[in-house]
Amino acid sequence: MSGRTISDKVIDEHTLDDDRSAQYRRVRVDAVLGHDATTALLIDDFERRGLSIWDKSKVLLTNDHFAPPATAERADISNKFLGWARGQGMPNLMLDKGICHQLLVEHELCQPGGLIVGADSHTIMAGAVGACATGMGATDILFTLATGETWMRKPASIAVRLRGELPEESGGRDVVLELLRLLGEAGAQYRSLEFHDETTTRLPQDDRFAIANMAVEIGAKFGVFAPDEVTEAYCTARDGRFLGNPVRPDADAVYERVVELDVTDLTARVAKPWSPGNVVPITELEEIPITSAFLGSCASGRLADIAAAAAEVEGKRVHPDVRFVVIPASVEVFKQALRAGYVETLTEAGAQFNHSSCGACGGIDKGVLGSADVCVSSSNRNFRGRMGHWDSRTYLASPRTVARAALRGALTPDLYRAGAALPGGTEEAS
Template sequence: MGKNLAEKILSEKTGSDVKSGDIVVSPVDWALVQDTTGPLTVREFLALELPKLANPAHTILFIDHAAPSPQKQLSCDHTFLRKFANDYGAVLSDVGEGVCHQIMAEKYARPGDVIVGADSHTVTAGGLGAFATGMGSSDVAAAFGLGKTWFRVPETFFIRMTGKFQNHVTAKDVILHLIGLIGADGATYKALEFGGDGVADMSVTDRLTIANMAVEAGAKVGLFPSDILTQEYLTQQGRAGDYRSLTADAGAVYERIIDIDLSNLEPTIAKPHTVDNTATVTELKGTKVDQVFIGTCTNGRLSDLKQAAEILRGKRRNPGTRLLVGPASPQVLLAGMKLGYIQTLVEAGAVILPPGCAGCLGVHQGVLGDGEVCLSTANRNFLGRMGNPEGYIYLSSTPTAAASAITGVITDPREVA
């Protein structure tokens, strides 16, 4: 019987013939934390009294969530993480060096890897064909010290995509549509495997966006095959040697198959205060927006800067709407500067934030006022997510966000000349 991607990766990694539902102990290729979960993980690791990290060069501490730090308590957490990295030889990615999930894609994640992180959006690396998942701090601490962890091999939903995108319809609209279709708990501890003819033309950056939000449907992992586009991406990153072809077997077994015709999708938005509370842009047109935020590990890539710049070129943001843009990494920021996207965005009235999570989690850089509405390209809109339970967060694609920044209300990007 053929294996789906989750079964195939965990079979290879464990050296055994596994199937959905099996309990396995798997080696871990990469283990990561960030500055909100990292201090707890490190303390749990120290409490285990293990003499060393199992693989220091593949243990990464990211300071990206509150970067630069807005308060002394967080600054002390950062100091704690820096000292641990120095003492134990772990890799440190410090302030301004980018969002952990973007950096994992640019520098580290490989097809077939098993990656665990004390951050739920570790699933992003599934866009490169890695079995990547978020875990609790205690589990990641154990992986730090042992170099392995246990999983129940998840059952898999196959998301079969066909057709091609309409203009200004993007991968973000795909995943918002899917989450609205199956619900925030519709894929709890499942693998979402994405395939079909529609994937062949879907860039790796699009795949990373979709994989990033698989967890918003409860999924353990979001997986894409590794193909020629994966090879091109890794080659562009100077990592051609990290490529390997990885696809599900013929005759792979899936618990459920869900069909999505990309050509029929419309720009989609998640309304407050849950990601599965979705509607089309047509239904929400005219909703006042106080702030637009383009960035994060979901939509802070070069393709997003390009999409925003193309819509905003020669225009200005609405005077009643703030526009914040956060590139996900220095690589993205520098390329955006070289290609003129950053200049276009600044001329349109955008504030460019340093590479990092910025306004996404509500620690600093974009906290909402009471009653304010933000249209964000981030991955979550829970009550209080952007620092104020009296604020309202709508989630959208980058084209929808950019178009809405011009008008000051939610706007269909297909209608902006």
């Protein structure tokens, strides 16, 4: 028998059917993730059918899209979701604590070797700790909530081998944007992107979260990192001890394709409107004046992201024509940033902090774009109308690039030249 990949093994180990050669496999899941906006869609059917939740301890529910609600309509959706969850006696209900995907990876339900489904496409981010995680529609999640099971077709796998040493000014966002440039939005459609971190010093966990999160923008079913010492250190620090069951590929695992990416000379990457796959090196951009800068989302709203932005703006001022909005991915991240002094540094520079939620990323609230707005964002999607008005434009970039552009008031090809991040190229902005 041919060697198996990580996703091969995880699906095999969770299969409930006797026929392991079947195209579609009935599998048990280890955890289900749901948030207010999509879980609310299944409540009526759940109650009409008289269903009950198969294992409440394995379900994580969060109020994150409308947190807090900005309109009466959204308040009603939020209240419906919360009322149902409280009525079910859900032990893992998190009210306004942050974005569901970040809360999932902060929770011990998210373990290496696990199989996780969620009512949102970016559930895939849990792959950064070696889980096979994927998003599903509300109807599929309804079935899984009631049974603890679902059906999956085993995906072919693409190995991504990351080598070299990532430059200090680049990060996980630049890595995944480069993969989008190379593979395109459909380059891994219904595939498992299996990441092998063979870099000299290993990518930090926050960089891995950014990469796994945006694997779905390449079309992937799973975006899973082969677990290693970084994975174990993260899970041990989070849980107090290592609880996971790391699944690693066989030495002779069969891949549909192997992508070799040496990150040693990787420079800042930017995705132009209106596609995450419309990626170019920042040095190939024309100068683009901006009106808005956004640091946050489940893709890049973690402590390392906020730290990078704070380092860029310390002692400087955001350009007077730019609104710089910062939304930490969770309340816990916000507290860590407070203790580290990053919140004060960014606020002194002119950034505005908002409550941890999906608000600005999804064009919901806390930074919605108008028709004339041009935004540089660390979020994961720049589809037309995604962050607000149909005519607004969003460029995707790393948190460091977002901060530099906020200082300069523009995305420029020379943004990483010494002093170029500041108005007029000066070292300090008054």
